[in-house]
Amino acid sequence: MPDLLAARSQMAVSLGFHIIFAVVGIGLPVLMVIAEWRWIRTGEAVYLELAKRWSKGAAILFAVGAVSGTVLSFELGLLWPNFMRFAGPIIGMPFSLEGFAFFTEAIFLGLYLYAWDKVGRRAHLFAGIVVALSGVLSGIFVVIANAWMNTPAGFRLVDGAPVDVRPFAAMANAAAFSQTLHMTLAAYAATGLTVAGIHALSILRGNPSPFNRLALGVALALGAPAAMLQPLSGDVSARMVAKNQPLKLAALESHFETRRGAPLHVGGWPDMDARETRWAIRIPRGLSLLAFHDPNAEVKGLEAFPEDEWPPVAIVHIAFQIMVALGTCMALVSVWALWRWWRGRSIDAVAGHRYLLRALVLVAPMGFLAIEAGWTVTEVGRQPWIVYGVLRTVDAVTPMPGLVVPFLVFTLLYVLLGVIVVYLLHQQIVRAPSR
Amino acid sequence: MNLTVADVAAWVIVVALNAYVLFGGADFGGGVWDLLASGPRRQQQRELVSHAIGPIWEANHVWLIVVVVMLFVCFPPAFAAFGTILHIPLSLMLIGIVLRGSAFVFRSYSCGPRSEQQRWGQIFAVSSLITPVVLGMCVGSVVSGNVGTALAALAAGTPTSFSAVYVRPWLGPFEIAVGAMTVALLSFLAATYLTIEAEGDPNLQNDFRNRALGAAIVAMALAIVALVLGAGRGGVMTRLIQPGRTTLVLAGSGVAAVGSAAALLQRRFRLARVAAAGWVTLVLWGWILAQFPLIIPPNLTIEAAAAPNRTLEETLAVLVGGGVVLIPSLWYLLRVFKRQESST
Numbered sequence: 210m211p212d213l214l215a216a217r218s219q220m221a222v223s224l225g226f227h228i229i230f231a232v233v234g235i236g237l238p239v240l241m242v243i244a245e246w247r248w249i250r251t252g253e254a255v256y257l258e259l260a261k262r263w264s265k266g267a268a269i270l271f272a273v274g275a276v277s278g279t280v281l282s283f284e285l286g287l288l289w290p291n292f293m294r295f296a297g298p299i300i301g302m303p304f305s306l307e308g309f310a311f312f313t314e315a316i317f318l319g320l321y322l323y324a325w326d327k328v329g330r331r332a333h334l335f336a337g338i339v340v341a342l343s344g345v346l347s348g349i350f351v352v353i354a355n356a357w358m359n360t361p362a363g364f365r366l367v368d369g370a371p372v373d374v375r376p377f378a379a380m381a382n383a384a385a386f387s388q389t390l391h392m393t394l395a396a397y398a399a400t401g402l403t404v405a406g407i408h409a410l411s412i413l414r415g416n417p418s419p420f421n422r423l424a425l426g427v428a429l430a431l432g433a434p435a436a437m438l439q440p441l442s443g444d445v446s447a448r449m450v451a452k453n454q455p456l457k458l459a460a461l462e463s464h465f466e467t468r469r470g471a472p473l474h475v476g477g478w479p480d481m482d483a484r485e486t487r488w489a490i491r492i493p494r495g496l497s498l499l500a501f502h503d504p505n506a507e508v509k510g511l512e513a514f515p516e517d518e519w520p521p522v523a524i525v526h527i528a529f530q531i532m533v534a535l536g537t538c539m540a541l542v543s544v545w546a547l548w549r550w551w552r553g554r555s556i557d558a559v560a561g562h563r564y565l566l567r568a569l570v571l572v573a574p575m576g577f578l579a580i581e582a583g584w585t586v587t588e589v590g591r592q593p594w595i596v597y598g599v600l601r602t603v604d605a606v607t608p609m610p611g612l613v614v615p616f617l618v619f620t621l622l623y624v625l626l627g628v629i630v631v632y633l634l635h636q637q638i639v640r641a642p643s644r
Numbered sequence: 645m646n647l648t649v650a651d652v653a654a655w656v657i658v659v660a661l662n663a664y665v666l667f668g669g670a671d672f673g674g675g676v677w678d679l680l681a682s683g684p685r686r687q688q689q690r691e692l693v694s695h696a697i698g699p700i701w702e703a704n705h706v707w708l709i710v711v712v713v714m715l716f717v718c719f720p721p722a723f724a725a726f727g728t729i730l731h732i733p734l735s736l737m738l739i740g741i742v743l744r745g746s747a748f749v750f751r752s753y754s755c756g757p758r759s760e761q762q763r764w765g766q767i768f769a770v771s772s773l774i775t776p777v778v779l780g781m782c783v784g785s786v787v788s789g790n791v792g793t794a795l796a797a798l799a800a801g802t803p804t805s806f807s808a809v810y811v812r813p814w815l816g817p818f819e820i821a822v823g824a825m826t827v828a829l830l831s832f833l834a835a836t837y838l839t840i841e842a843e844g845d846p847n848l849q850n851d852f853r854n855r856a857l858g859a860a861i862v863a864m865a866l867a868i869v870a871l872v873l874g875a876g877r878g879g880v881m882t883r884l885i886q887p888g889r890t891t892l893v894l895a896g897s898g899v900a901a902v903g904s905a906a907a908l909l910q911r912r913f914r915l916a917r918v919a920a921a922g923w924v925t926l927v928l929w930g931w932i933l934a935q936f937p938l939i940i941p942p943n944l945t946i947e948a949a950a951a952p953n954r955t956l957e958e959t960l961a962v963l964v965g966g967g968v969v970l971i972p973s974l975w976y977l978l979r980v981f982k983r984q985e986s987s988t
Contacts, residue, residue: 269749275702276745280738282712286727287734293716294724298951301717305959308706308713309966315702316973320980323699327980374952376959608798609731609810622739626746636755 213603215612216288219619221588223281225581226623230274232580234314235348235393236400236431237267238341241321243427245334255419259427260337261325263404265637267340268322273630275315280619288612292595292605295371299364300354302376307350314343348396349389356384359587360453361596387449388587391442394435395583399576401432402539405546406573409566417560425569426556433543436576439536444499451500454597455509457590460522461529462496463489464510471496471508476530479522484512486526520592528585535579542568649957650950653718654939656963657711658932664707665928666833666921671701673834675744675772676827677855678765688848690765693834696841698752699981703974705745717959719949722939726782728798729791733778733814740775743767773827780826784819784870787931789879789941796943818873825866829924832859836904836920839913853908856916860905867927880941884934893933897926 210218241263248256282304285293317339325333357363363379364371405428408421451458458464463479463486464471473496477489494504501508511519542565549558549565559565595602674693681689697704716723727734744767751764785791790813797804813819835856842849874881884890904919939946950956 265753269753272702272745272749275705276742279705279709279712279741282709282716283727283734283738286716286723287731288727290724290727293727294720297716297720297723298718298955301713301951301955301959302962304713305717305962306966308709309962309970311709312703312706312966312970313973315706316970316977319699319703319977324980372952374955376955607728607731609728610806615731615735618735618739622742626742629746629750633750633753637753 210613210616212610212612213606215616216606217602219612219616220284220288222616222620222623223277223284224584224588226627227274227277227281228580228584229577230270230277231348231351232396232399232577233270234267234274235344235396237263237270237404238318238337238344239397239431240400240404240427241267242334242337242341243430244423245337247423247427249330249334253419253423255423258420259424262637264322264337266634267318269630269633269637271314271318273626275311277623277626278311287615288607289595289605290607292600295600295605296357296596298374299361299371299376299379300357303350303353303357303380307347307354310343310346310350314340314347317343345393345396348392352389352392353380353382353385355587356388357382358595359388359457359591359597360384360449361599366599383453384449387442387446391439391446391583394439394442395576395580397435398432398439398539398543399580401428401430402436402543402569402576403432403573404428405432406570409560409569409573412560413563413566413570422556422560425560426550429543429546429550429556429559432576433547436536436539436543437547440540443533443536447499448501451508454590456511456514456518457520457525458500459509459511459514460520460525460590461586462508463522463526464496464508465512467507467510467513469497469507470494470505471500471510473499474526477526479526481522518593520590525586525590528582528589532579532582532586535575535582539572539575539579542572648947648950649953649960650718650946651937653714653950653956653960654946656960657714657718658928660707660710660714662925662928664704664711665830665924667700667704668707669776669830669924670834670837671697671704672744672772672776672827673830673832674838675748675769676831677834677838677852679769679773680855683851685848685851688845689851692838692842692848692852694748694752696838697748700977701745701748703977705741708741714959714963718951718956719939719946720951722944722949725791725795725940725944726786729794729809729813730782730785732810733782733785737775737778737782740771740778743771744775747771776827776830777823780823781814781819783826783931784822785814785816786940787822787880787935788813788816788818788874788877790814790816790819792940792942792944795940818870818877821866821870821873825863825870828859828863828866829927832856832863832904833920833924835859836908836913836916839908840917843913849913853911853913856908856920857905860901860908864901880931880935880938884930890930890933893926893930897923897930900926 241260244256244263245260247253248260317336320328320336321333321340324336328336357379360383361379362382363375363377365373405425408424408428411421412425447458450461463474463477465484465486470493472494473492474486474489475492477486480487496508497506498504500506511522546559546565546569549562550556552558591597593601593603595605674697678690678693681687712723715726747764747768751761751768754761754764794809794813798809835852838852839849839856842852871881871885875885884894900919900923904916904923907913907916907919935941937946938944939949
């Protein structure tokens with residue numbers, strides 16, 4: 210395995226692992242805060258049970274997220290020292306801010322988990338709200354740093370070196386808004402619908418306890434609206450990419466030839482030799498319409514760019530199709546569930562509908578799969594650049610040979626941790642309350 | 645002294661590192677005492693450690709993130725150099741950090757059989773031991789100038805072996821001595837803190853008093869070994885022991901070391917805690933003062949490694965703003981969880 214590929218794979222595994230915990234760390238605190246707030250308002254013990262149950266899940270996932278995030282902050286230097294030398298002063302600001310958000314989150318999570326009996330109810334709920342807010346802020350800051358890698362800003366290049374560095378201007382880069390919006394909604398949609406699916410499964414298996422029904426309600430209240438808004442945010446993202454990274458757009462749409470009124474390819478496989486997309490459903494003018502909101506707009510094809518700057522087209526295109534398909538399913542099931550809920554004026558209208566419950570179980574894992582696919586689109590779609598148009602990935606990697614070894618070691622470590630976390634969460638959350 | 649923005653940023657990093665050692669470091673030391681739990685009260689010893697670090701270890705851990713982030717924002721060439729030359733030990737340290745943190749929560753939240761919890765406990769304890777040793781070895785390799793030398797060889801393209809660049813810089817006798825001293829000091833710190841956590845149980849308190857005294861002796865012995873191994877090499881270690889700006893710090897650390905041991909002997913545990921933290925802090929500052937103004941000996945200075953001034957100034961401004969939120973929050977956290985023992 211070549212060293213560059215090993216380094217990229219290790220980074221991909223580390224990010225792909227960490228992001229699951231980061232996402233749950235953003236979504237789960239919202240659920241536990243809603244549950245605790247409902248408990249304070251209604252006095253129903255089931256809500257308290259829910260808040261405590263979810264907070265245990267948050268504790269396990271936050272710890273693994275914290276340590277795997279630490280690994281990433283070091284890996285930036287271990288694997289990409291030349292990238293950090295170049296980019297550190299420019300994109301350090303969102304990382305510093307993320308450090309503070311994360312610190313705040315750790316402090317108030319400690320309070321939330323261990324101080325049920327030590328502080329008043331309001332102070333406790335406040336701690337939970339701070340955890341939820343600082344969690345989402347952490348995510349936003351990290352994604353801003355990634356957005357900078359796609360649309361670098363806040364410096365000038367002189368002889369290959371950055372000068373006139375303006376950290377806050379770097380944060381306000383072109384991709385920052387669309388990427389953070391898309392990721393935040395994704396975190397809420399994925400967590401909410403996964404938790405909803407888990408409780409839908411319990412109900413289907415013959416346990417329609419108040420615990421499962423109320424949990425389903427709280428989880429849907431977070432996940433379903435987010436999943437419904439996500440296609441709109443996807444449109445914002447697509448237009449940003451069309452404007453700032455036309456080559457990436459061409460790759461993710463598998464669009465070879467520059468033309469006006471470009472069709473949208475749904476599915477299909479890019480034939481790199483023939484330079485055309487096979488077996489795709491073509492929607493006439495669809496791409497021009499989606500990317501520029503104009504059916505006759507010109508969309509640049511891959512062929513408009515030098516081939517040594519193309520990302521791996523097949524991976525990017527397929528990952529994009531997967532993300533869109535999964536997101537669409539999630540949005541449709543969310544509309545169905547919210548509609549039933551609204552019509553029936555009670556969560557029982559959802560909890561009593563077996564087909565809907567089955568659909569919720571089916572979409573439960575989709576949010577996380579869509580997130581992994583979406584990050585594949587963003588990250589692989591940026592190749593061969595680590596800083597788009599400025600620094601190539603191959604020039605950023607560490608000179609250390611034998612990188613396949615750390616890649617395998619960390620992969621093994623993460624696989625083991627993943628198995629253990631699933632096992633523990635099963636013990637903590639899925640089991641219905643015994644009392 | 646002419647203080648530049650880069651100097652301020654460097655001092656801030658040292659302060660954050662100091663906080664990490666005093667708080668996060670002691671949590672690792674606690675894990676060592678879990679590993680070395682013995683005698684009739686071994687179960688209570690482990691429970692005390694777990695109770696003491698449970699609510700706060702994650703917040704304490706974040707000091708390390710602050711150090712890393714500050715380093716790569718303010719001194720990117722230094723961060724890149726550490727990442728390159730110390731790839732192997734830093735990776736080992738990361739594995740230790742991952743295993744320590746995860747195993748600790750896995751043990752706390754496992755509902756499985758007792759044997760399962762014990763296995764998490766063992767992983768937690770062993771990784772608590774290994775992580776600070778490796779961290780200390782990394783520090784040792786910076787102090788000895790090996791990182792700087794290996795980096796220069798790599799940059800010059802002089803033909804050299806894998807081990808000369810990526811292994812030998814951190815795997816020498818001096819580096820191992822510094823690693824061992826680090827873990828001994830942190831264990832000493834943890835045991836001293838735990839004497840206060842154990843108030844109300846004289847036997848348990850006595851266990852940790854004896855452990856603190858033992859660790860203090862081991863740490864002193866290892867400090868002398870490290871000084872002897874390092875003294876002949878010139879550079880930072882020589883400047884540390886020569887009369888100069890470090891003399892007062894070195895003398896102070898000696899006084900704090902003896903003072904903490906004396907306080908432990910007299911069972912004045914609160915005084916011992918202050919003296920212990922003072923000892924560890926002065927060891928750290930002795931190193932920093934001897935090394936100043938170098939960030940990577942023998943040649944790379946703080947000034948030369950610094951990011952543009954605008955980055956440094958804005959980062960420091962954010963740090964001050966963040967501190968306004970963080971410091972009251974941290975104080976609140978410690979007050980909620982460390983309150984009862986202060987009133988007893």
